[in-house]
Amino acid sequence: MTTKIDKADPVDTPPPAPENIKAIPVRHYGRWITAVVAITLIVTLVMAFARGDVNWGAIPDYFFDKEVLRGVRNTVWITILSMALGVVLGIILAVMRLSKNPVTSSIAWGYIWFFRGTPVYVQLLVWFNLGLVFNYINLGPIYKDEWSDFMTPFLAALLGLGLNEAAYMAEICRAGLQAVDEGQTEAAQALGMSHAKTLRRVVLPQAMRVIVPPTGNEFINMLKTTSLVIAVQYWDLLQATTNVGQNTGATAEMLFLAAAWYLILTSVLSVGQYYLERYYARGSSRSLPMTPLQRIRVNLLSGSNRQGGVSA
Amino acid sequence: MTAMVKAEGVHKSFGAVQVLKGIDLEVAPREVFCLIGPSGSGKSTFLRCINHLEKINSGRLYVDGDLVGYRQKGDKLYELRDREVAEKRRDIGMVFQRFNLFPHMTALENVIEAPVQVKKETKAVARERALKLLDRVGLADKAGNYPSQLSGGQQQRVAIARALAMEPKLMLFDEPTSALDPELVGDVLDVMRGLAEDGMTMIVVTHEMGFAREVGDSVVFMDDGVVVESGHPREVLTNPQHERTKSFLSKVL
Numbered sequence: 001m002t003t004k005i006d007k008a009d010p011v012d013t014p015p016p017a018p019e020n021i022k023a024i025p026v027r028h029y030g031r032w033i034t035a036v037v038a039i040t041l042i043v044t045l046v047m048a049f050a051r052g053d054v055n056w057g058a059i060p061d062y063f064f065d066k067e068v069l070r071g072v073r074n075t076v077w078i079t080i081l082s083m084a085l086g087v088v089l090g091i092i093l094a095v096m097r098l099s100k101n102p103v104t105s106s107i108a109w110g111y112i113w114f115f116r117g118t119p120v121y122v123q124l125l126v127w128f129n130l131g132l133v134f135n136y137i138n139l140g141p142i143y144k145d146e147w148s149d150f151m152t153p154f155l156a157a158l159l160g161l162g163l164n165e166a167a168y169m170a171e172i173c174r175a176g177l178q179a180v181d182e183g184q185t186e187a188a189q190a191l192g193m194s195h196a197k198t199l200r201r202v203v204l205p206q207a208m209r210v211i212v213p214p215t216g217n218e219f220i221n222m223l224k225t226t227s228l229v230i231a232v233q234y235w236d237l238l239q240a241t242t243n244v245g246q247n248t249g250a251t252a253e254m255l256f257l258a259a260a261w262y263l264i265l266t267s268v269l270s271v272g273q274y275y276l277e278r279y280y281a282r283g284s285s286r287s288l289p290m291t292p293l294q295r296i297r298v299n300l301l302s303g304s305n306r307q308g309g310v311s312a
Numbered sequence: 313m314t315a316m317v318k319a320e321g322v323h324k325s326f327g328a329v330q331v332l333k334g335i336d337l338e339v340a341p342r343e344v345f346c347l348i349g350p351s352g353s354g355k356s357t358f359l360r361c362i363n364h365l366e367k368i369n370s371g372r373l374y375v376d377g378d379l380v381g382y383r384q385k386g387d388k389l390y391e392l393r394d395r396e397v398a399e400k401r402r403d404i405g406m407v408f409q410r411f412n413l414f415p416h417m418t419a420l421e422n423v424i425e426a427p428v429q430v431k432k433e434t435k436a437v438a439r440e441r442a443l444k445l446l447d448r449v450g451l452a453d454k455a456g457n458y459p460s461q462l463s464g465g466q467q468q469r470v471a472i473a474r475a476l477a478m479e480p481k482l483m484l485f486d487e488p489t490s491a492l493d494p495e496l497v498g499d500v501l502d503v504m505r506g507l508a509e510d511g512m513t514m515i516v517v518t519h520e521m522g523f524a525r526e527v528g529d530s531v532v533f534m535d536d537g538v539v540v541e542s543g544h545p546r547e548v549l550t551n552p553q554h555e556r557t558k559s560f561l562s563k564v565l
Contacts, residue, residue: 187412187471190363191426191478192402195394201429205416 058250059257062241071240072261078157078236079223085162086222087215090169095199097174108170115167121228124160127151128232157229157236165222172214176207208280216273220266227262237261314377316341316482316513317362321371324357331357333537334371339515341481344508346524346545347517349534350560355517356409358534359484362515363404364397375404376481402430405475409487411467413459419446419470420455423477431478438477445473449503465496469503476507483507485516521565525549533557 062068097108115123131147138144180203188198227238238258245254278291290298317339324332331354339345347355360366361373364381373380381397382389392400413422423442427433446452449469451462459467468488475483485504489497501523508514508527518524524531525545532542533552541548541557549565552558 181412183408183410183412184414186365187406187408187414189398190365190401190404190406191474192398192400192430193426194398197429201425202414206414 054256055250055253058248058253059260062244062248062250062254062257063260065244067240067244068237068257068261071235071237072265074235075223075226075237076265078154078161078226078229078234079219081158082161082165082226083219083222085158086165086169086218089163089166091173093166093170094173094177097170098177112167112170115164116171120160120164120225121231123164124156124228124231127160128153128156153229153232153234156232157226157234160232161222161225161229165218168218169215172211172218173207176209176211177203179210180206205280209277212277212280213273216269216276219273220269223265223269224262227258315339315374316343316376317345317515318374319358319371320373322358322361322368322373323370324354324361324366324368331537332361332368335534335537335539337532337539337542339513340529341513342511343513343529344527345513345515346528346531347515347534348519348521348524348531348560349540353534354537355534356486359406359486359515359517362482362484363401363406375400398430402426402478403481405478405480405483407468407471407475407483407485407488409490411459411464411471411491413467413471413474415459418456418458419451419462419473422459422470423474426474427477442473442477445476446470448506449473450499463496464492465499468492468500472500472503472507481513483512483514485514485518487517487519489518489520519564521549521561533560535560 093108093111096104097112099105128151131151134147136144137147137150184202184206185198188202193201226236229236230239230242233239241254241258241261242251245251248254275291315338317337319335319337322332322335323330335354335358347359349355357366361368362375362380367381378400379389380400381392383392383396384390413419414425417425420439420442423445424435424438427438427441428435443452443455446455449472451466451469451473454462454466454470459470462470472488488504489500492500497520501520504514504516504523505527516523516528528545530542531545531548533540533548533554533556535556541552541554548557549561552561
């Protein structure tokens with residue numbers, strides 16, 4: 001009986017805890033020394049920048065400048081669109097590469113070989129300068145225009161980044177699809193599911209667990225790679241800040257500003273990636289790990305409990 | 313009465329390795345048919361041929377009077393399209409050694425997946441039957457659990473419920489208890505015993521000689537790709553005629 005009451009209300013009568021060991025902990029002098037050295041180096045670096053001829057005030061002044069914001073918007077926009085193009089095309093290429101049809105799998109292989117084997121910067125320039133070899137674009141009755149009007153900086157940036165990304169996404173998706181146990185396909189087929197349904201309902205959702213983390217990395221990478229579209233004169237964040245820098249003379253300051261914006265954007269993406277990974281991990285482990293918010297809440301609660309226990 | 317499964321000279325090889333070397337057998341409707349034999353004797357391969365997870369190289373294999381994987385017109389054989397093969401598989405339930413539950417779906421979602429996606433049943437109808445099936449295998453309270461939250465025995469019982477949800481006329485069991493802890497084997501065998509009592513036609517590849525003796529209507533002993541001995545469990549298991557059967561049984565019993 002008494003044990004039952006104990007369990008119901010542990011605060012009133014705490015169970016007799018075994019005595020904790022009291023020992024002199026090992027002193028880690030090495031850790032203290034490295035910490036001091038590291039902090040000294042950082043302080044020196046900060047001081048150097050503080051003493052340098054940097055017009056820090058220019059950064060907040062132009063942080064929300066209209067042109068800079070337009071650059072931010074364009075950077076986010078081209079990142080999302082290129083990634084969307086890359087993911088969709090990547091999935092198609094991965095399925096083609098794994099298909100039993102030797103023609104489609106060879107085409108996919110060739111695509112990946114070409115687009116992964118040449119620098120993205122070169123690809124961007126090639127798209128932009130294709131007008132040198134094509135005067136017109138002629139899609140029969142659907143569309144006809146002069147090449148220079150058709151290949152805008154936006155389209156060149158989108159094709160250059162998106163088609164390049166597709167090659168990487170294809171390999172990521174292929175790895176994901178191949179990571180799913182063959183027994184899963186067999187079980188689905190034994191139930192009478194078609195190939196397409198097996199892929200969509202059983203294999204892909206499980207492949208996502210393998211695909212999402214590297215795709216998150218690709219997304220963050222893409223955001224930074226968009227700074228190359230300055231080569232095709234697309235008005236992205238770097239182009240905007242460079243422009244402001246040239247007009248105001250605060251060139252270095254505007255680069256710091258661009259770096260700050262890129263950091264903010266990649267941080268936001270990292271948080272999104274965390275929650276997406278968590279979603280696709282469902283069923284793979286017995287219980288999902290807590291989100292940072294949940295962890296903070298639990299820590300606060302247990303902290304107050306512990307205090308209660310001590311005071312009792 | 314047509315046999316539920318009929319095999320005539322079934323051969324199967326993987327590359328140069330011949331796994332099945334001419335299997336002839338018949339399984340009657342409502343029969344519990346146990347396949348026993350050492351590892352690598354071709355039992356599982358034969359089972360997988362029945363729902364065309366493996367293609368046979370020669371011979372004929374019939375399920376409920378229909379050729380497996382082919383259509384015969386005159387004396388010519390035409391391969392079935394993937395869609396037609398899938399259609400035939402709906403009537404054949406299969407339970408795997410390693411369960412193969414879909415890990416991203418709860419037990420209930422596993423059971424309703426095929427009826428909803430393949431048979432186009434409404435979710436409500438499928439759900440109602442799924443809950444009954446889960447109750448039947450003793451897991452009514454685990455409907456919302458993911459496979460990783462279930463023990464091996466529970467997972468295998470969900471897998472049986474998943475196969476039953478398609479209302480098959482034939483159930484194939486591929487060593488359903490071999491991956492289980494000994495103490496969990498009983499629950500799965502109880503469910504299978506109940507199925508047998510309800511008159512389900514079952515082909516069971518198993519190492520559980522007790523189950524074969526009590527529940528089986530006939531037992532086939534396979535070794536090295538051929539049927540060595542077959543008959544009523546009592547005869548085959550207690551009074552084997554062939555040396556090979558005797559030595560196998562002396563090791564497992």
